[in-house]
Amino acid sequence: MTTGSASGSAIKVSSETGTLKRLLIHSPDRGLGKVVPSKAQDWLFEDIVHLDTMRRGEYDYYVKLLLYFLDPDKIKGRVGEIDNDPSRSFFIPGSENYFASDCVVDIQRLLGEILEDAQTRVKLTAAICGIERCSYRIQEELYTYDPHELAKIFISGSYSDKRMLFAPLPNLIFTRDIGIVINDHILLNKPAKAARTRESILAQFVFFYHPLFEHIRENLIEIPENERHFLLPDDEKASDFHRCTLEGGDVMMVSPKHLLIGCSERTSLYAAQQVMKILFDKNIVEKISIIKIPKKRDYMHIDTIFTQVKKNIWVLLGSLARLGDEAKKKDVLHFFAPADNRGEFRILQFRKGNAKQPREIENLEDLLSEISAEDLGASEPVKFIYSGGNEFPYGEREQWTDSCNLLALKDGVVIGYDRNDKTLDAFRKEGFKIITAKDLLEKFETDELSPSTLADTFIMLPSAELSRARGGSHCMSMPLLREFL
Numbered sequence: 001m002t003t004g005s006a007s008g009s010a011i012k013v014s015s016e017t018g019t020l021k022r023l024l025i026h027s028p029d030r031g032l033g034k035v036v037p038s039k040a041q042d043w044l045f046e047d048i049v050h051l052d053t054m055r056r057g058e059y060d061y062y063v064k065l066l067l068y069f070l071d072p073d074k075i076k077g078r079v080g081e082i083d084n085d086p087s088r089s090f091f092i093p094g095s096e097n098y099f100a101s102d103c104v105v106d107i108q109r110l111l112g113e114i115l116e117d118a119q120t121r122v123k124l125t126a127a128i129c130g131i132e133r134c135s136y137r138i139q140e141e142l143y144t145y146d147p148h149e150l151a152k153i154f155i156s157g158s159y160s161d162k163r164m165l166f167a168p169l170p171n172l173i174f175t176r177d178i179g180i181v182i183n184d185h186i187l188l189n190k191p192a193k194a195a196r197t198r199e200s201i202l203a204q205f206v207f208f209y210h211p212l213f214e215h216i217r218e219n220l221i222e223i224p225e226n227e228r229h230f231l232l233p234d235d236e237k238a239s240d241f242h243r244c245t246l247e248g249g250d251v252m253m254v255s256p257k258h259l260l261i262g263c264s265e266r267t268s269l270y271a272a273q274q275v276m277k278i279l280f281d282k283n284i285v286e287k288i289s290i291i292k293i294p295k296k297r298d299y300m301h302i303d304t305i306f307t308q309v310k311k312n313i314w315v316l317l318g319s320l321a322r323l324g325d326e327a328k329k330k331d332v333l334h335f336f337a338p339a340d341n342r343g344e345f346r347i348l349q350f351r352k353g354n355a356k357q358p359r360e361i362e363n364l365e366d367l368l369s370e371i372s373a374e375d376l377g378a379s380e381p382v383k384f385i386y387s388g389g390n391e392f393p394y395g396e397r398e399q400w401t402d403s404c405n406l407l408a409l410k411d412g413v414v415i416g417y418d419r420n421d422k423t424l425d426a427f428r429k430e431g432f433k434i435i436t437a438k439d440l441l442e443k444f445e446t447d448e449l450s451p452s453t454l455a456d457t458f459i460m461l462p463s464a465e466l467s468r469a470r471g472g473s474h475c476m477s478m479p480l481l482r483e484f485l
């Protein structure tokens with residue numbers, strides 16, 4: 001693939017809100033349409049989804065917006081024509097009309113490209129057939145497929161004639177979780193859930209073999225397994241001190257020197273500690289704050305409880321933050337109030353050279369205020385927007401449908417779901433404009449608005465199907481390049 005766009009092949013992310021220039025995504029593939037009710041939970045979906053609605057009515061808007069901000073030449077003046085094509089060929093990697101952007105990059109396309117090389121094809125086919133326990137004959141047969149069709153098979157688990165070969169990877173749409181760019185390094189994940197294992201093998205091959213990442217191959221970081229783990233009885237293996245798992249939704253590059261790592265249902269303390277050691281030894285960051293959150297499906301990663309909106313503005317879940325504490329102090333009892341989870345919540349900050357003496361930070365707001373004011377030098381007062389306006393019980397309800405999981409396209413301009421009404425009201429109160437993806441695209445087409453002049457805006461993405469997959473726009477993106485904030 002050519003990487004000759006304005007931004008070349010640079011890979012660098014040092015903040016959560018610097019103008020987004022390049023990212024990895026994955027459009028919902030045919031595998032999502034194969035999820036059955038009895039497997040939905042095992043495959044980490046809350047429900048089965050209607051694939052056509054999810055694509056045409058929801059995700060395609062996300063892609064159109066990303067293109068308008070990151071690679072406008074691919075889309076400007078064409079929205080009507082693209083929308084009127086019943087085959088959606090613009091969105092299908094490999095089709096003649098595919099948008100093939102070097103800024104909005106589908107991992108499926110990169111996978112197809114690396115599979116064009118015969119040696120890579122043999123290696124990856126063997127690796128996938130190994131974990132999926134395919135017969136030798138299937139392995140041989142797969143090897144003969146067209147590389148781009150093979151990429152589809154590896155991701156969706158099924159042939160184009162609908163036969164299923166192995167389980168789909170419905171969670172690959174959440175590219176955030178496969179890896180994280182930390183300055184000019186990429187940290188590869190170690191998924192906690194079996195349903196996401198194949199994703200990490202595909203990602204490993206893409207990062208190690210695709211020319212896009214060639215110049216930073218030395219900067220790919222893999223977390224070593226805990227060698228003691230192999231010798232432990234099964235019931236001890238699950239312990240946070242031995243297990244070595246990490247998913248990208250728990251890692252946030254908030255400023256050039258400061259990284260946040262969540263310890264959660266998915267990311268173990270052991271893995272966080274290994275990452276800390278590697279990053280300090282390699283001099284990649286100077287400060288790491290570890291945020292331990294309750295191990296609960298509701299909050300699987302830290303990016304489900306807070307994300308950054310602007311240098312000085314954050315959206316977060318009140319019940320795990322300082323406000324949760326204050327409500328308790330005031331002795332506010334509510335019949336249906338959820339059990340207090342803050343007990344399991346803790347923040348410790350470690351510094352390079354002094355990693356044995358961490359500093360305890362009392363609550364999320366204190367940590368986030370420090371990041372805005374000290375790390376990023378925000379000149380305006382730090383503000384917090386709470387999920388559901390912190391009104392009971394909407395805080396928890398809207399967090400569940402990703403009110404706190406927003407993707408910043410640039411400082412102060414975010415994409416989020418359209419369904420979290422109370423959170424949207426809270427954004428309005430802070431002076432944000434709220435606009436649907438559809439209206440915004442129309443206004444871009446008529447030049448009434450433009451991505452470069454847009455400020456303090458929440459762009460609403462339709463979300464009835466997408467939110468059943470339990471991830472928002474932050475999870476659906478793996479930023480590869482952001483401008484310096």
Ligand SMILES: NC(=[NH2+])NCCC[C@H](N)C(=O)O
Pocket residue numbers: 043044045171174176177248249250300301303304469470471472474475
């Ligand atoms: N970074 C995130 N919050 N990702 C959300 C992933 C959702 C996905 N269904 C899972 O459970 O794995």
